[in-house]
Amino acid sequence: MKAYADAGIDELIVPDFNLGRGEEKCAALDRILACARPAASGGG
Amino acid sequence: MKLSVWPGSLQPYEEILAVAKHAEATGWDGVWFADHFMADGDLDGAPFEEAWTTLSALAAVVPRVRLGTLVIGNTYRHPAVLAKMAASIDQISGGRFVLGLGAGWQENEHLAYGIPFYTVRERLARLEEACQVIQGLFRDERTTFEGHHYQLANAPLSPKPVQIPLPLMIGGGGEKVTLRIAARYAQEWNTRADLETMIHKMGVLDGHCADLGRDPATITRSTMALIGISRPFSRETRSASTSR
Numbered sequence: 001m002k003a004y005a006d007a008g009i010d011e012l013i014v015p016d017f018n019l020g021r022g023e024e025k026c027a028a029l030d031r032i033l034a035c036a037r038p039a040a041s042g043g044g
Numbered sequence: 045m046k047l048s049v050w051p052g053s054l055q056p057y058e059e060i061l062a063v064a065k066h067a068e069a070t071g072w073d074g075v076w077f078a079d080h081f082m083a084d085g086d087l088d089g090a091p092f093e094e095a096w097t098t099l100s101a102l103a104a105v106v107p108r109v110r111l112g113t114l115v116i117g118n119t120y121r122h123p124a125v126l127a128k129m130a131a132s133i134d135q136i137s138g139g140r141f142v143l144g145l146g147a148g149w150q151e152n153e154h155l156a157y158g159i160p161f162y163t164v165r166e167r168l169a170r171l172e173e174a175c176q177v178i179q180g181l182f183r184d185e186r187t188t189f190e191g192h193h194y195q196l197a198n199a200p201l202s203p204k205p206v207q208i209p210l211p212l213m214i215g216g217g218g219e220k221v222t223l224r225i226a227a228r229y230a231q232e233w234n235t236r237a238d239l240e241t242m243i244h245k246m247g248v249l250d251g252h253c254a255d256l257g258r259d260p261a262t263i264t265r266s267t268m269a270l271i272g273i274s275r276p277f278s279r280e281t282r283s284a285s286t287s288r
Binding site for chain 2: 030
């Protein structure tokens with residue numbers, strides 16, 4: 001994730017089709033955001 | 045770097061809405077939606093949601109995130125119609141819409157619905173004229189355009205988009221033509237590629253910007269990343285795996 005940000009990519013778009021359905025999908029999105037946000041914000 | 049979600053079109057609207065509301069509530073930056081009428085390949089008869097109507101509905105009930113098309117196939121509609129719809133969604137959303145636009149590529153739906161599927165060269169030529177038509181309509185009180193593929197005569201567009209300019213995002217990675225169109229017209233550019241390829245293509249985009257005298261920093265860049273989630277190795281799965 002940090003490599004994408006460092007390369008100058010301004011936005012990363014995550015497809016949801018492989019993340020399950022319903023609550024499982026929402027939980028997966030939460031995990032992705034928790035992992036990705038620090039790197040996307042310049043940390044991590 | 046913004047982080048956005050791309051709900052698939054093969055799920056019912058209720059599930060798309062749930063994803064968008066969850067993204068809105070949990071801090072994602074945007075929700076994107078593809079513009080097709082049917083799936084490509086074996087699922088071509090499966091239920092499939094339409095982009096403009098879906099995004100219009102989301103714009104009315106999801107109040108914060110950016111909403112955009114990933115991307116509109118230019119061959120499906122006259123660009124003046126696209127401009128009109130984009131301006132309306134921008135109004136509905138309070139200035140959060142991004143018009144993602146590409147040349148069009150999915151042959152099966154063109155054939156199924158009787159929509160002309162032009163050569164690559166013509167699709168790209170139409171894309172460039174469409175950019176001129178759309179931006180003229182967004183910018184000017186009246187637009188007259190005498191293109192090879194599209195003609196407008198003293199055409200109004202009112203109301204205008206809330207955003208000035210409404211972001212036009214060109215989708216596609218073709219280095220000679222598509223990236224040059226992006227450099228000439230777009231506020232944003234998107235393509236699907238691995239990181240190494242993205243870095244290369246961003247360099248090509250920067251080169252086109254230099255040729256055209258444009259600051260490359262004025263074009264934001266995005267790509268898609270398919271992210272897998274591994275399931276926790278629970279006591280149950282551990283037991284099952286060791287019993288084999």
